[in-house]
Amino acid sequence: MSATPIVQFGTSRFLQAHADLFISEGLKGGRAVGPITVVQTSGDPARALRLRSLALQNGFNVRIRGLLQGAPVDKILKVTSICKALSTAEDRLEVERVLRDEAEIILSNTTEQGFLPRPEDSNPAFSQAMSFPAKLAHLLFSRFRANARPLQIMPCELLHENGAALKARVLPVAERLSADYARWLETRVLWVNSLVDRIVSEPLEPAGAVTEPYALWAIEACVGLTLPCSHPALKVVGDLNEVETMKLFVLNLGHTYLVENWQRAGGRQSFVRELMEEKNIRADLFNLYMDEVLPAFAAEGRGAEADRYIDETLDRFANPYLDHKLSDIARNHAQKVAIRIGGFLGFANHAVPGYRAPRLEAILARRAG
Structure with missing residues (x-):
């Protein structure tokens, strides 16, 4: 199976019709960093079929419907950028391995509740009940101990300065694991602020989504930035x-x-x-x-x-x-x-x-x- 330099936390239909679609289109023209491993962080068994379906070899559909400059649009695109689908509840060791050995860019789009601190975040070992930022701190610790290679993290949550916000939630957890680890996250990991915009109205089964023609992925310019793909909807901006x-x-x-x-x-x-x-x-x-x-x-x-x-x-x-x-x-x-x-x-x-x-x-x- 191919290495996946992009690791995505979250299985939302939004990401399926946004980043996953853009990276899929980029891969077809050799204009993407590489394929994706998707990681479900909730552990929700009701979403197990959807998780598995994201990584099917023949991909999943995204249907684009709406008006573009007054003209109707109704087309179906195939998304084939996802190679692996894992869960922190069932596949934590494999998630750690992919993060340690393959990851170059991390994307995320978790729920607002999943982003908020929880009492379990202070646990000394990984817990499925932790918030997403605390889980991320524990999951990346293996990479730090093994090779400490630089990394780029690009949240897609709708939070002000989402890269800085995620960093602020991860660092206190990392500090409890190791001061050197927290310093690595501070100095060797690039936390990128971005903003996403696309109305994704409904899911398709077992995976995929219906969305509008309009799409935007605005990424704040910063030193050392690597774009996950090249796509018309992806724009680097000076003032996010x-x-x-x-x-x-x-x-x-x-x-x-x-x-x-x-x-x-x-x-x-x-x-x-x-x-x-x-x-x-x-x-x-x-x-x-x-x-x-x-x-x-x-x-x-x-x-x-x-x-x-x-x-x-x-x-x-x-x-x-x-x-x-x-x-x-x-x-x-x-x-x-x-x-x-x-x-x-x-x-x-x-x-x-x-x-x-x-x-x-x-x-x-x-x-x-």
Whole structure:
């Protein structure tokens, strides 16, 4: 079996339609670092079939449906970039071996809950009950002891400065294992910040996903950076914060605003596109963007950019070909309100002291209360 210089933690349908697809396309033209080992960190037995199916020799399908510059797109692409599928619950020693002997780049896209610290993180030995960062600290220890080769880690979680955030959670665990190990992680491992953007609406069985044409993988430029592949959706940027604030405070905020009102109205619709088919709801969201969101970006000198992105976002929400479930967006809703709406209000008040956004302020106050 081929060596896998890319190790991916997480089996999400998002990664299947994003990084896994881009790397698959890159491999066909010799424009990727290499194939992937996928590692399931949850140990969820209900996802065992999906895990195995990711590494089938004939690959899995990603269906792209939507509008691209006004023209309909409906095509199926085959993803064949994944060679191995492992679980930390069942295959920990093999995971450690791959990380020790093969890995050059680590990707991750774990759940918000999986990223948060847990009491088990202080255990002296690996535990399946640990958070993902603690598991990663224990799993990489074997590489440090065997060869201490440099490594690049590229989280895809939707966290501000996600590379730095993961590093901050891994280092305290590593310090308890060995001060020299923590120093290696600090100095010889490159922790890359990135931002991902693609609406992946539903899974295919047993593996694969349905997604929109739009895709972005913005990677922050840094010394020593190695790109996992070459692809039109992958862009190296000097200031990731500008990309992040636009996505978080327009697209993600818009999703959370729609879900908040959908829940309060009794949740009759199932999909985002159904909300956008109702003229009053689309008009309300447009007015929110114009009245409460756009002025903050305009104050930062980014009004024209935000205006274009708002138009693009409204079209993406209205995509008639995607069944983007409101119930999926509603998961961890309180946390999303705090990050997306609360975060925007902080951003806006920094741009314009005393900034007012009555509808957004009301949502934040309800959730805080």
